Amino acid sequence: MxxxxxxxxxxxxxxxxxxxxxxxxxxxxxxxxxxxxxxxxxxxxxxxxxxxxxxxxxxxxxxxxxxxxxxxxxxxxxxxxxxxxxxxxxxxxxxxxxxxxxxxxxxxxxxxxxxxxxxxxxxxxxxxxxxxxxxxxxNGWIKPRIPTSRTGKKIAVIGSGPAGLASADQLNQAGHSVTVYERVDRPGGLLMYGIPNMKLDKKIVERRIRLLEQEGIKFITNTEVGKDISVDELKSTYDAVILATGAQKHRDLQIEGRDAKGVHFAMDYLTSVTKSLLDSNFQDGQFINTEGKNVIVIGGGDTGADCIATALRQKCNSVIQFSKHPELPMERTADNMWPSYPNVYTLDYAHKEAKTIFGTDPREYLIQTKKIEKDANGHVKALHTIQMEKIYHEDGSYHFNELPGTESVWPADYVFIAIGFEGTETSLADQFGVETVNHKIKASVGKYQTNVEGVFVCGDARRGQSLIVWAINEGRAVARMVDYYLKTVAV
The missing domain is CATH 1.10.1060.10 (Alpha-helical ferredoxin)
Incomplete structure (x- = not known):
């Protein structure tokens, strides 16, 4: 090669x-x-x-x-x-x-x-x-691939993130009629509102959605299944249903002062900014604005980095990212050998930007937030933290010890919680009657069939918070199983 x-x-x-x-x-x-x-x-x-x-x-x-x-x-x-x-x-x-x-x-x-x-x-x-x-x-090489014939089978996909879109694409190409339901105003799921525009231009997402529409897929937005349309109506209208609702149940902080004004989930912050950008180029004022403010992001992952990049573009006064884990090594360690993913120190695009503006990497490591302090109006004023040490055990597990005497107070006007997701929101799953385990819809790998006849699941809703490539993987895989089901069982 x-x-x-x-x-x-x-x-x-x-x-x-x-x-x-x-x-x-x-x-x-x-x-x-x-x-x-x-x-x-x-x-x-x-x-x-x-x-x-x-x-x-x-x-x-x-x-x-x-x-x-x-x-x-x-x-x-x-x-x-x-x-x-x-x-x-x-x-x-x-x-x-x-x-x-x-x-x-x-x-x-x-x-x-x-x-x-x-x-x-x-x-x-x-x-x-x-x-x-x-x-x-x-170069015009990408053209609509319109199926030459239809099977007469109808499928509803709930959720328009990468898993839902991939399953819809595959099933549409197999000749089935696919309708994708999205509860917000634009299709794309986290591709649209969870990832900021400077990382993934929304014109790129909209271009793909238009192509899928040209190929025959129908998108119904601003429609929440179980609320705007009943589960029974959906099941009676379609031959199969795919739940691709993602992992949208936020992992939260259970600490004093969590209810302070100015404390938001990271995804709510990112969504408000992207939606306002797309709707009005920020003219509507319907977004969380950190201009001139001190920002702290709790959580050391990619979503936290996206919050940093967003706050910097809003001209925040300062931005810091808290991580409970230690700084990663510069090279692979003995327990992180190739071909596993290299857990090594890198500067994300957002960290490079913060370092350019403020002179230092914005990340603080091995730090635990203990309390959110409010001002007289109930707005966040500061975070109280303590440093920790990470203790590893022979079996590979670990725990954290707090280090007395390392307490600190950090001024903050806005705090964004980016510590991940617990799993999918189970209210819809309950209406369908599908089994859930630890906030994930139960279905085995390779089958993707829930305990309810004709109802399938894929992506983060099944496996928990994961990567876009796993979402596409499961979207393609569930499409194969639904196609087989429609041809052999639902005949």
Whole structure:
């Protein structure tokens, strides 16, 4: 694959990013692809490694390893190296319904499992993937694929995130009639409102939705199943139902002062900003505005980083991100060997931006929030914290000890809670009568069938909070099972 000696001749080029000083003045995407020639050379670095772990698609110690949708990475790397972009697109679309999303927001576990990454920087897989699909749209290679015949079977998909969209796409191409229900005003789920525009331009999401509509999929927005339309009506209208509602039950802080004004879930903050941007370019004022304010983000993950980037664009006065875990090492540790995902120190786009503005990485590690202090009006005034140490056990488990004498008080005008999600909201599941376990809808891998006849589940609603590639994986897989069900059982 690629050039036989390319990995020895060429070095990795990282994604081209606009300078933080300039990109903070707008809400456009912060990154863009390199030229064809640069990417041709990057494709040449693919090693012909014999066993390409990049598309392995499994979990090691609970962490994703390789590509869960089994992208044919070496094949399209080779085609890009040889300048055959349209053929590369054909190979890419064999496994991935939405490369324009994964090429922008996937954390690229494929690169962590790249054979070259054992001793050198990995092949620039994610950037090549994004460029292939972008070229497909720019050159008109992406056209509506309208099924030539219909089966007469009707399917309702509840939820329009990546899992729901992938299942709808696959089933529509199989000739079934698919309707996607979304309770908010725009389709896309977290792709639309959970990821800020500078990371994933919403025109990219809207373009894909329009294409799916042209191909025959119907989208019904501002409609909450179980409230605006009954579960019984849905089940009587459709031959099968797919629950792709995601994991939207926020994990919360149970501490004194949690009810203070100015304390919000991170997703509520990000949603308000993106919706106002799309609705009115912020002219409606219907968003949480941190301009001139001191912001603290509780939670060390990607959503927390997105809150940092958003607050910086709003011209906040300061921003800090709290993480309960220690700072990651600069290189892999003995218990984090290849091909598992590399848990090493990196500067996310948001952290680079904060460092440019304030001079330091905004993250604070091994810190626990103990109390939220309010002012006389009930608004958040400060956070009270204590430092911790992480104690590891022989079986791999760990616990945290608080360190007396390390208490601190941090001024704050806004606090955003970004500590993840417990699972799916179970009210809809209860109305359908499907079984749930730990806020997840119960269904086995490979079957995706709930305990209720004709009702299936996929994505985060089944597996819990996860990656976009797992959502697409399960959307494609549940579509296969629903197609089989419609052809063999619901006849």
């Amino acid at each position: 690629g050039k036989k000696t390319g990995f020895m001749e060429y070095t990795r080029e990282h994604v081209f990013e606009r300078e933080p000083g300039s990109r903070l003045n707008d809400w456009n995407e912060f990154s863009s692809p390199y030229s064809d020639e640069v990417l041709r050379i990057q494709g040449a670095r693919c090693m012909d490694c014999g066993t390409p772990f990049c598309h392995l698609g499994m979990e090691i110690n609970g962490v994703t390893t390789g590509c869960p949708i089994n992208n044919l990475i070496p094949e399209w790397n080779d085609l890009v190296y040889r300048g055959k972009w349209q053929e590369a697109l054909e190979r890419l679309l064999k496994t991935n319904n939405f490369p324009e999303f994964t090429g922008r927001v996937c954390p690229a576990p494929c690169e962590g499992s790249c054979t070259l990454a054992i001793s050198e920087p990995a092949v620039s897989i994610k950037n090549i993937e994004r460029t292939i699909i972008d070229k497909g749209f720019e």
